[in-house]
Amino acid sequence: MKNLKGIFSALLVSFNEDGTINEKGLRQIIRHNIDKMKVDGLYVGGSTGENFMLSTEEKKEIFRIAKDEAKDQIALIAQVGSVNLKEAVELGKYATELGYDSLSAVTPFYYKFSFPEIKNFYETIIRETGNKMIVYSIPFLTGVNIGVNQFAELFENEKIIGVKFTAGDFYLLERLRKAFPNHLIYAGFDEMMLPASVLGIDGAIGSTFNVNGVRARQIFELAQQGKIKEALEIQNVTNDLIEGILGNGLYQTIKGLLEEEGVNAGYCREPMTKDLTPAQKQIVKELKAKFLS
Ligand code: NGF
Secondary structure: OOOOOEEEEEOOOOEOOOOOEOHHHHHHHHHHHHHHOOOOEEEEOOHHHOHHHOOHHHHHHHHHHHHHHHOOOOEEEEEOOOOOHHHHHHHHHHHHHHOOOEEEEEOOOOOOOOHHHHHHHHHHHHHHHOOOEEEEEOHHHHOOOOOHHHHHHHHOOOOEEEEEEOOOOHHHHHHHHHHOOOOEEEEOOHHHHHHHHHOOOOEEEEOOHHHHHHHHHHHHHHHHOOOHHHHHHHHHHHHHHHHHHHHHOHHHHHHHHHHHOOOOOEEOOOOOOOOOOHHHHHHHHHHHHHHHO
């Protein structure tokens, strides 16, 4: 079994202008992550993959291409969560057959599902696929907050091996770390990686690692060595970059930066704005010159 700890890029997907998947570009993004960013793994089918705007067949296609390109070079986690449980199971079976190291699923959203319903959602995917599961908790987008006692209930299922914690609640993170020393906890906000690392996370999953993966690893490893001042200096530079990215359009700007690196990262998928304006493209050039040269 692959080591699931470390730095995971939340994989971006290259789209053509008409919204179809650009396979060549997607393969280039994967290679860039493996060869240049030296990530430990990829989180495929997450928010960063614009997943919730795609059809089931498109999601499968992305899982297939990512596995075919990465082979066994790095660990692969497939995000299969969907408000449609049947789709989540179908995707989970597909990714498991492809050989993904673990599944992950966002907490079901939109309707106000009860905790027993959420628990049943995870247990159904696990039962049907036989694979491991990492809970994807992102309360600011889903409105679903899971507390320590509820995590304890979920973790009673030995196939639920961890949580992708995309939140700024460091009290909850500290409580989770203390209560579940043997479960995997991944930080989900790249700009908060240092405080999360100090609290003892096992890894991080982030969109900006597609272009800033080397600095992310430095922050993580320096914090593990107790070199907090040095780690903070790198987090400061990282956050200057992230501030620039967030202010210019998150996924479009990361794709623009990849284009500047010679990777055909393509367009975003509508209803997201497909492309950057000329003024935004100029900002991408400035970010590239300042942070990626
Ligand atoms: O993009 C979002 C949510 N969050 C990502 C990451 O948690 C998402 C984070 O890297 C992810 O892993 C996935 O599912 O694809 C942020 O983009 C970053 O910290 C900037 O705020 O909007």
